[in-house]
Amino acid sequence: MNKTVNINLGGLFFHIDEDAFQKLNRYFDAIKRSLSNSNGQDEIMKDIEMRISEIFSENQKSEKHVISLKDVDAMIAVMGQPEDYRIEEEDASNPTQNQAGYKNARTSKKLYRDIDKNILGGVAAGFGHYMGIDALWIRLILVLIVIAGVGFPIFLYILLWVLIPKALTTTEKLEMTGEPVTLSNIEKKVREEYENNPDLKEGTDSVKNSNSVKSGAERIGTNIGEIFMTLFSLFAKFIGAIIIIFSILVLGSLLIGSFTFGTTTFVEMPWQAYYDAVIVSEFPIGLVILLSFFAIGIPFFFLLILGLKLIITNMKSIGNIAKYTLLALWIISVGILISFGIKQATEVAYSGKVSVKENLNLIPNDTLMISFKYNDFYAKDLYHYNDFEVTQDENENTVIYSNDVRIEIKYTEEPVASIQVERKAEGKSMKEAKKRAEKIKYQYTIDSNKLIFDNYFVTDLKNKFRNQEVDIYLYLPKGTYFKTDSSFKEFDRSDNSFFNLHFSSDHYIYQVKDRKVYCINCPSEENEYEDIELKFEDSTSTSVTINRNGIQIQEKDNSTTQKEFKGLEINKEGVIIKTNNP
Secondary structure, three states: OOOEEEEOOOOOOEHHHEEHHHHHHHHHHHHHOOOOOOOOOOHHHHHHHHHHHHHHHHOOOOOOOOEEHHHHHHHHHHOHHHHHHHHOHHHOOOOOOOOOOOOOOOOOOOOOOOOOOOOOHHHHHHHHHHHOOHHHHHHHHHHHHHOOOHHHHHHHHHHHHHHOEEEEOHHHHHHHHHHOOOOHHHHHHHHHHHHOOOOOOOOOOOHHHHHHHHHHHHHHHHHHHHHHHHHHHHHHHHHHHHHHHHHHHHHHHHHHHHHHOOOOOOOOHHHHHHHHHHHHOOOOHHHHHHHHHHHHHHHHHHHHHHHHHHOOOOOOOOOOHHHHHHHHHHHHHHHHHHHHHHHHOOOEEEEEEEEEEEEOOOOOOOOOEEEEEOOOOOOOOHHHHHHOOOOOOOHHHHHHHHEEEEEEEEOOOOEEEEEEEOOOOOOHHHHHHHHHHOOOOOEEEEEEEEEEOOOOOEEEEEHOOOOOOOOOOEEEOOOOOOOEOHHHOOOOOOOOOOOOOOOOOOOOEEEEEEEEEEEEEEOOOOOOOOEEEEEOOOOOEEEEEOOOOOOEEEOOOOOOOEOOOOOOOOOEOOOOEEEOOO
């Protein structure tokens, strides 16, 4: 049984067993001895400690992980032995220097802002290190773009200024340039800073020291940068607060909607029936709601994290495992929803109909009465209209109820009137659409000269709602008289050029003629009079047309004369009569 020790290493707490702790202590003592004659010993030790802490954190499997001798040996393999990196002034040019420890060191670059070589924020200098080019070229390109009148790079530069971290420690500076973070490079980096800046004092912060030796232009740039950083930081925090509030509202609404829209194990919500009426059964509502929650919620969750990072600058990341898991979950959810949408679209790809035609044995010279009626089980008045709704019939069977019924009056050359009822629906194939249309239940009745239509139809819920509708075509021969009540106008879709329904009264009587239906008892200001043309057979070949606008006379030379007339009137039979009107 080994004893464990709690240590603070680079500002982080670790659990380490006693043997590993002793070896780690001997390692630090050896490093201190190797740096006994070095300038900036404290700074070097601080950077080494932070680098070792970073290595232990990367290899830590959980918060309760105990650092063992194996972990310490793995760290030393990366950092190297102190005696391997003892750099003396006289050995600086020795090309045969031991390279132990380099093989496992990281050499990939990280993007930081270089505050040691900055003019305004260090973004260009940082990108110069990352891309391996001189920062001067990046600055020149930015200046040329701004001179050209494009202001977007300025906003982008400020945004990168806020988002890209500064290279503060020696480890971060080595990562910025892509050098391996080893004992040798850490010591060399700190020594270079002391050699290039003789005024540096041991124990002071390296960032402050580097700022003290900047040129006058760099100092001015730094001061301007600090002002911009302060203003932009306040603006970023304001934007972050808005993002957080908006994201929380969206995520909260999604969470509440998930429970109120669909079903749970214990409670059936009212939307379930409507979902069952429209959506294909192999996609249960619970699955669709869950996938929709992930598809919409995950982007807003990341937006929430972004808002929090804008406000809390030192906020820790949620970790790569969580990021990639959420990303994979989002991709899967969006993919399934897209396939679900495509499947739904194919459900209405084809149209089908069933048509039934029946002759009407009307009493000659009698007026046909046309009306619509409602079923008081589904509605309490005639004007209760629904494109579709899910309800129950008298036998407590769940059905789809709809008022999508239309009627059109048409002319026929046949001697008897007839009625044609077309039931229509859609489906993923013409055969399926026709079968669905056949299952529409619609009725009408004929009682002597009365024709009464239902203003609704129903179909079983299992047939799904697929734009079902009922179209009625009433074919009337010439000379037929008919009358409509007030319910007719709600469902009339007749061609106005043939039959123009008058809405001012439901007591008007209409008659079918060759070209048009006429109202025979409408007021004169609403009536449409048929023009009466009289032709004379004499040599003048003059034609006379009399209508409500007057008398039109066309002479042989095609000249036309228009005259008003008074005291004449055309009755409902088309006969010109004389009146007492002056």
